[in-house]
Amino acid sequence: MTDKYCVIGNPIAHSKSPEIHPVYAAQTGQDLVYERCLAPLDGFEATVHRLVEEGYRGANVTLPFKIEAARVCTRLEERARAAGAVNTLVFAHGEIVGDNTDGPGLVADITRNAGVAIKGKRVLLLGAGGAARGALLPLIGQGPREIVIANRTVATAEALARDFSRHGVPIKASGFAQIDGSFDIIINATSSSIAGDLPPVAPTVFGPGALALDMMYGNQATVFMDFASRHGATVRDGLGMLVEQAAEAFAIWRGVRPETGDVMKKMRP
Numbered sequence: 001m002t003d004k005y006c007v008i009g010n011p012i013a014h015s016k017s018p019e020i021h022p023v024y025a026a027q028t029g030q031d032l033v034y035e036r037c038l039a040p041l042d043g044f045e046a047t048v049h050r051l052v053e054e055g056y057r058g059a060n061v062t063l064p065f066k067i068e069a070a071r072v073c074t075r076l077e078e079r080a081r082a083a084g085a086v087n088t089l090v091f092a093h094g095e096i097v098g099d100n101t102d103g104p105g106l107v108a109d110i111t112r113n114a115g116v117a118i119k120g121k122r123v124l125l126l127g128a129g130g131a132a133r134g135a136l137l138p139l140i141g142q143g144p145r146e147i148v149i150a151n152r153t154v155a156t157a158e159a160l161a162r163d164f165s166r167h168g169v170p171i172k173a174s175g176f177a178q179i180d181g182s183f184d185i186i187i188n189a190t191s192s193s194i195a196g197d198l199p200p201v202a203p204t205v206f207g208p209g210a211l212a213l214d215m216m217y218g219n220q221a222t223v224f225m226d227f228a229s230r231h232g233a234t235v236r237d238g239l240g241m242l243v244e245q246a247a248e249a250f251a252i253w254r255g256v257r258p259e260t261g262d263v264m265k266k267m268r269p
């Protein structure tokens with residue numbers, strides 16, 4: 001029987017996940033369908049229960065439901081608990097299990113696709129919202145030398161630094177103007193690129209041979225990518241992260257991790 005999965009969001013028409021998972025399914029010989037599911041803004045929980053009743057095996061969760069999804073789950077994996085947000089649901093044995101593959105997707109894109117090791121590196125994380133929170137535990141797991149979290153609202157960065165300070169990696173919080181020194185890996189996890197804005201960081205943050213990644217993706221380079229590139233960094237957008245988080249979710253559901261190269265070529269020929 002064909003297994004059913006979907007991505008739940010509002011709006012949902014823009015989601016690229018239904019273009020990605022069928023490629024993974026064909027590549028790994030898995031019999032599944034993957035659909036878009038529009039949930040009413042006040043009806044996420046009811047939508048999840050309907051999907052369970054209709055025999056869906058799992059779902060991805062996108063804006064604006066990732067935090068609410070953590071509350072609907074009967075069990076959370078550690079990285080979802082640390083992120084305080086869920087992007088992957090598994091419906092099995094009467095349970096709704098929540099996981100978060102955004103951070104692992106980011107790490108996979110940096111280490112596998114860009115070929116940049118995080119171990120021993122100085123990492124600057126711009127932003128302290130949901131995406132930054134989800135990235136922290138997987139980044140820490142790679143053993144960087146230090147992580148600096150810089151945010152417009154400094155108190156939010158400080159809270160994040162406190163929450164993740166117990167894992168053996170030094171984590172500092174800062175405002176954009178107070179960022180100290182240069183970095184090997186600079187990740188823009190603010191949503192400023194959506195409005196075409198640049199987080200006000202000094203060009204000196206880009207150390208020699210730095211990698212700068214903007215989590216946003218689209219048809220052209222973001223202002224942050226242009227800025228980083230002008231100051232000597234190698235740049236990436238968030239498409240690789242998206243494709244890798246989908247591969248991580250697929251692996252959770254199906255027990256086989258697909259190759260992501262075909263999908264990257266399809267989405268950015």
Ligand code: NDP
Binds near residue numbers: 199216238
């Ligand atoms: P949130 O709304 O949770 O957080 C937004 C963050 O951006 C906050 O830190 C906020 O600062 C900061 N911010 C907003 N506007 C500005 C601005 N003009 N200048 C400086 N900082 C600003 O968003 P998410 O964390 O969910 O998403 C962040 C980005 O990551 C989005 O672009 C999203 O599309 C992308 N993303 C990409 C994924 C992928 O797979 N590629 C997956 C998930 C997210 P403050 O605290 O001061 O308000």
